[in-house]
Amino acid sequence: MAITVENLKMNFKTMDEFKSFKEYGLEELSMLEEFQIYMIEDNASSPFYGIYYGDKLAARMCLYVKKNGADLLEDGSEKYLEIWKLEVLPQYQHKGLGLKLVDFAKSFNLPILTRPKVKSHTFWEKAGFTSLSESSSRLIWDPSAATGQKIS
Template sequence: MALTVENLKLNFKTMEEFKGFKEYGLEELSMLEELQIIMVEDNSSSPFYGIYYGDKLAARMCLYVKKDGARLLENGSDQYLEIWKLEVLPQYQHKGFGLKLVEFAKSFSLPILTKPRVKSHTFWEKMDFSSLSESSSRLIWNPAATTSQKIS
């Protein structure tokens, strides 16, 4: 079965699917509150992306487009992405779902920031993310650095 990343709809069905993640994950990974806020604000664009396996939401993440990254990233780019709360249900872990979500984010060819959670630092290193700075717990993926590494 091919894994496809989908933009998740802002509706009560998605809210019910998110409750399934709450059973397995940590409270800090819950996206229910964010989803409820966006639904109340009647925001038509969803920052939520996920992968369905059959009719079950197996993996999800928040993917935000941020501006004014030049000061933060020091690379001249004024936009970057931030992956927030990437999570894969336990029965789907180690099957490429997390990789597929990160590859989807990388396809925008913008720098990506994330903050590793719940013992996921090794996963992010495998995805070519590195520390933003020595004093920061956030990680960055820079498409320019990846391209230059592949050319060498």
């Protein structure tokens, strides 16, 4: 079975699928409220991405494109991504779905920031993220560090 990441549609079917995550996940991983806000605003572009395993949404993330990152990022990049939340349902964990979502975000070749939730620090390190600074709880993936080239 080919595993692909897709932009999730802003509809009631997806909202119902998000409710199944809330049953399993911790409150800090819930994306239902964010999804409802985007749906109410009739936002055509969804920041929600997911992986279906068969016909079941098995993994999801909220990926935002941010601007004005020059203050945060050492390389002075203006544009960056932020993985706000990422979750894989328990029965689908340890199948590489979380890393597949992260690899999708990396394909944009922009710096990526995230804030690890619920003891996920090891996962993010495995995905190539490092601390933004010694005093920050945020992690960064820098494409220039991954390729050895500096972003212009």
